[in-house]
Amino acid sequence: MSNSSSAQPGGLASLFSLTGRPAEIKVSFWIWFLGGILGLLGGLLGMLASLTLFAAAPGPALGVLLLMLLAAAVGTAQIVFALRMKDGRQWARLALTLLTAVTLLLALANLAMRVGQGGNWVAFLISLAATVLLWLPRPQAWFAAAGTGKGNRPRTAEGNS
Secondary structure, X not given: OOOOOOOOOOOHHHHOOOOOOOHHHHHHHHHHHHHHHHHHHHHHHHHHHHHHHHHHOXXXXXXXXXXXXXXXXXXXXXXXXXXXXXXXXXXXXXXHXXXXXXXXXXXXXXXXHOOOOOHHHHHHHHHHHHHHHHOOHHHHHHHHHOOHHHOOOOOOOOOOO
């Protein structure tokens, strides 16, 4: 136990507390958070796998390694944005909306180049659903009440601001 007055009750569990948030925010948070975890893990595993390519084809291996690094970075950003969004940060909601637009562009690029197996469309539809949830009336009102335009956090059950 800490004597510090800044210690948060619940520790790590408080990081994932969704008490007092609309159901739409809760569902969207978990979609974005778990998607970010999968993106990060996929990027890290892809980086490890790309290292074996260096022996056979160094040029393509470097490209794959860079793409996997980008995937891991986007997954990490998605996790951070989801955590900040659930705290009522308007900029995080906008960033997640932008990620959805990027996912659509990637899906369209795959379609135009006739590559991929449709995974980008699945990712786009899932992120579109999570994004729509953030812009429905109840979440809109929750973000407005949180004063997110001013960078304020919504009040929690513990009375923190």
